[in-house]
Amino acid sequence: MTESEQEITLGSHLRSQRETAKLSIRELARQSGVPASYITEIEGGKKTHPSAEVLQKLAKVLEIDTADLFAFIGVTPSQGLPSVAPYLRAKYKLSGGALREAEQQLNRIIEEYDN
Secondary structure: OHHHHHHOHHHHHHHHHHHHHOOOOHHHHHHHHOOOOHHHHHHOOOOOOOHHOOOOOHHHHHHHHHHHHHHHHHOOOOOOOOOOOOHHHHHHHHHHHEEEEEEEHHHHHHHHHHH
């Protein structure tokens, strides 16, 4: 079987990206905070569905799009921008009418900016 005929897996893709970045498994582990043994298991095909958090950490260090890695575990990132309500709720502890009012104000600003 030629290299082009081999199935591309999360592990083989991760290994390829790591080698392109000229990083050892230990160095990737050090920079990402993901244990080297766990990275080895992913690359070896023993771990086929690591968490999105792990993939985000690895993608950041490898300077690749997280969507590339998410696709291997069946996660499709949402398209477009998320609603501002969860941010306002978490950051400023807004709720109810205050949350709706702040969200409406921000949406008006965004609409004005888009025009």
